[in-house]
Amino acid sequence: MTQEERELLLKDLCARLPYGIVLDIDTTDWKVPQGHIQLKIEGIGILFKDMSLIVNGSYYGDKYKPYLRPMSSMTKEEKKVCIEISSHPCGEIEAKTMIDWLNKKMFDYRGLIPKGLALEATEGMYKI
Numbered sequence: 001m002t003q004e005e006r007e008l009l010l011k012d013l014c015a016r017l018p019y020g021i022v023l024d025i026d027t028t029d030w031k032v033p034q035g036h037i038q039l040k041i042e043g044i045g046i047l048f049k050d051m052s053l054i055v056n057g058s059y060y061g062d063k064y065k066p067y068l069r070p071m072s073s074m075t076k077e078e079k080k081v082c083i084e085i086s087s088h089p090c091g092e093i094e095a096k097t098m099i100d101w102l103n104k105k106m107f108d109y110r111g112l113i114p115k116g117l118a119l120e121a122t123e124g125m126y127k128i
Contacts, residue, residue, distance in 0.1 A: 005115065006051055008110060008117070012066070012112060015103045017047075019103060021066050021067075024037075025039055025061070026064065029063075038067075067106070067122075067126075068106050068121055071107055071108060071109060073107075078105065081101065105126070
């Protein structure tokens with residue numbers, strides 16, 4: 001992973017921590033390997049600049065990918081909300097509201113899935 005990719009993933013994940021993001025964690029080189037595990041960050045999650053992750057006091061290393069929803073998975077109802085937000089008369093409020101909403105809904109608006117930095121969430125993974 002390049003430095004630019006690390007920074008992009010770090011920015012994206014930090015913005016999603018309050019919403020309970022699910023990660024796929026590669027544990028194959030742990031002392032007790034388990035393959036891959038899924039972890040939903042619902043408590044306190046700390047991401048360091050080197051991408052290492054600590055959740056609720058447990059260290060998970062730096063080999064993980066978030067599960068995100070492709071933009072194409074947006075429902076008709078979600079598209080309506082998106083249109084409502086984007087037609088707000090104040091541009092600054094519109095941008096913040098849209099980004100918060102996209103993060104909460106776990107949409108991959110930064111294109112992390114095609115870059116191999118995230119995995120596609122299964123239907124119903126995020127019941128928001």
